[in-house]
Amino acid sequence: MTALHGFEQTRQRRIDELDAVLHEYTHAASGARLCWLEREDENKSFCAAFRTLPYDDTGVFHILEHSVLCGSKQFPVKEPFVELMKGSLNTFLNALTFPDKTCYPVASRNSRDFLNLMRVYLDAVFFPSIHEKPEIFQQEGWHYELRGGVLTRSGVVLNEMKGAFADADELLINAMNRALFPDSPYRFVSGGDPEAIPSLTYEAFTAAHKRFYHPANSYLLLDGSIDQDESFALLDGYLSQFAAIDPDTQIHAQPPVRAERRTIDYPLPAGEPMQQRWKLGCGYVIGTYQDAQTLFAAQVLSDVLCGSNHAPLCRAILEQGLAEDVVLSCDEQCMQPNLLLRVQNFREADLPAIQATIRDTLTALCENGLDREQIEASLASFEFKLRERDYGTMPRGLIFELEILASWLYGGDPGQRAVWRRPRRPPVLQRGVRRSARRHRHRIL
Ligand SMILES: [Zn+2]
Structure with missing residues (x-):
C-alpha cells in the first residue's frame, strides 16, 4: 500500500447526502487516525480530538484544555490563542471539553491561514509548555491566594466551575449522570467538581497529558477543499515524533440500571423563598x-x-x-x-x-x-x-x-x-x- 506522508488509506467512499468523499487513514508509526471529508467548501476546517475519559471529578481534562493553549514549543508566547484571534482570518477557533473527549477545532477560508492555525494547534496539543512551566497549571487549575489576609483557593477552571455549580440544572445533570452511569466514566463531572479540583496534583496533571494527548489516542479530522499534500505533511511532521502506544482508553457500555430516586440540594440566591x-x-x-x-x-x-x-x-x-x-x-x-x-x-x-x-x-x-x-x-x-x-x-x-x-x-x-x-x-x-x-x-x- 502506498502511503502519503506516513498516512495509509484504509477506506474511501462517496457520501451522496453531503456531496462528499469520506477518506479514512491511519498513521502507522504513531497510531494516529485521520478522517478527511473531501467536499467543495472553501471554509476548510481541522479538528484534533482526544478520547479523554474522566476517572475522577478533578476536571483534569478541562484544566488541560485551558492549559495547552497557554504556550508551546514553537509558540512560547503566553497566549497564542488570544494572539491568533486578533491576527488570523479564522472563521472558527475554539477548544471544547466534552464528557468523553476534548476537541480543538479551527476553520479558515484562507489556505495559508488554515495551515498556520493547524500548526499552532498541533504544537499546542502535542508540545505544550505545561511540562516546563508548573505556573500554567496553577493559573488555569488552582492555587492558594491571600485575599484580605485570608488564604483562599483560586484558578481559572476552579472559579469557572464554582460558577457552574451554582446552577441547579448543572447539578441536576451531574446527579443524573451519576445515577444512570454508575460504572462508566460518564459518572464523573468532566468540567471538574469545585470540591475535587484542589486534589489534583501537578504530577497527575502532566501524566494525564502524556497518556491521553498521545497521537495513538487522537482522532484527527479535516474537512473541505484542503491542500492534501501540505496538510498531511504538516500532520506527519508532528505525529512522526511519537511511537505508537496502546493508550488503553476503550469506553465500555454501562449495563442497564434501575436507579432509585435521589434528592439533592442546590443553592438559591440569598433571600429567595424556597417554596415552589x-x-x-x-x-x-x-x-x-x-x-x-x-x-x-x-x-x-x-x-x-x-x-x-x-x-x-x-x-x-x-x-x-x-x-x-x-x-x-x-x-x-x-x-x-x-x-x-x-x-x-x-x-x-x-x-x-x-x-x-x-x-x-x-x-x-x-x-x-x-x-x-x-x-x-x-x-x-x-x-x-x-x-x-x-x-x-x-x-x-x-x-x-x-x-x-x-x-x-x-x-x-x-x-x-x-x-x-x-x-x-x-x-x-x-x-x-x-x-x-x-x-x-x-x-x-
Ligand atoms: Zn473552561
Whole structure:
C-alpha cells in the first residue's frame, strides 16, 4: 500500500447526502487516525480530538484544555490563542471539553491561514509548555491566594466551575449522570467538581497529558477543499515524533440500571423563598450510538411530546398548574444517548401528582397513539434542518466533524451519522413511547 506522508488509506467512499468523499487513514508509526471529508467548501476546517475519559471529578481534562493553549514549543508566547484571534482570518477557533473527549477545532477560508492555525494547534496539543512551566497549571487549575489576609483557593477552571455549580440544572445533570452511569466514566463531572479540583496534583496533571494527548489516542479530522499534500505533511511532521502506544482508553457500555430516586440540594440566591423551587429530572438511556434510527426517533419524540406548551406532556402538567416549565432534551454526543425530562419549579407536595401525570399521559399516548399531524410536522422540520444544514456562524465542516466523532470515537463507522435518513414512521416512534413509558430498564425517575 502506498502511503502519503506516513498516512495509509484504509477506506474511501462517496457520501451522496453531503456531496462528499469520506477518506479514512491511519498513521502507522504513531497510531494516529485521520478522517478527511473531501467536499467543495472553501471554509476548510481541522479538528484534533482526544478520547479523554474522566476517572475522577478533578476536571483534569478541562484544566488541560485551558492549559495547552497557554504556550508551546514553537509558540512560547503566553497566549497564542488570544494572539491568533486578533491576527488570523479564522472563521472558527475554539477548544471544547466534552464528557468523553476534548476537541480543538479551527476553520479558515484562507489556505495559508488554515495551515498556520493547524500548526499552532498541533504544537499546542502535542508540545505544550505545561511540562516546563508548573505556573500554567496553577493559573488555569488552582492555587492558594491571600485575599484580605485570608488564604483562599483560586484558578481559572476552579472559579469557572464554582460558577457552574451554582446552577441547579448543572447539578441536576451531574446527579443524573451519576445515577444512570454508575460504572462508566460518564459518572464523573468532566468540567471538574469545585470540591475535587484542589486534589489534583501537578504530577497527575502532566501524566494525564502524556497518556491521553498521545497521537495513538487522537482522532484527527479535516474537512473541505484542503491542500492534501501540505496538510498531511504538516500532520506527519508532528505525529512522526511519537511511537505508537496502546493508550488503553476503550469506553465500555454501562449495563442497564434501575436507579432509585435521589434528592439533592442546590443553592438559591440569598433571600429567595424556597417554596415552589423543587425540580424533577427523569433520565432514560435510549440505546447506543449505533442505534441511529432510535436516536432520530427520540429527537422527533421529544419535539412531539414537549416541543411547546401545547405538546401533550407539557400541557398535561402545565394545565393543572403543577409546575412552571417542562423540558425534554436528548443528549446524543455520548456513547449511550439519553433523554432527560425536566420539570421546573413546583411545590414539594405536588411531586406525586406530577409523577402520576407523566405516567398516565405516556400510558394514554401508548394506547391511543400520537397525533399524526404533529408527527408529520416534527418530521418535516427535522428533515428541513438536515437538508439545509444551516448552523449559523458555526462552519458546516465542524458540525460534520462532530457528527463523525459521535460514532468514530467509540470504534464505530465514521460515516454513520452523515447518512441519517427518515425513520420508518409510526412503528419506531410508537415503540419509542411505549419503551419510555413501560418497559424501560435503564432509567431514573
Ligand atoms: Zn473552561
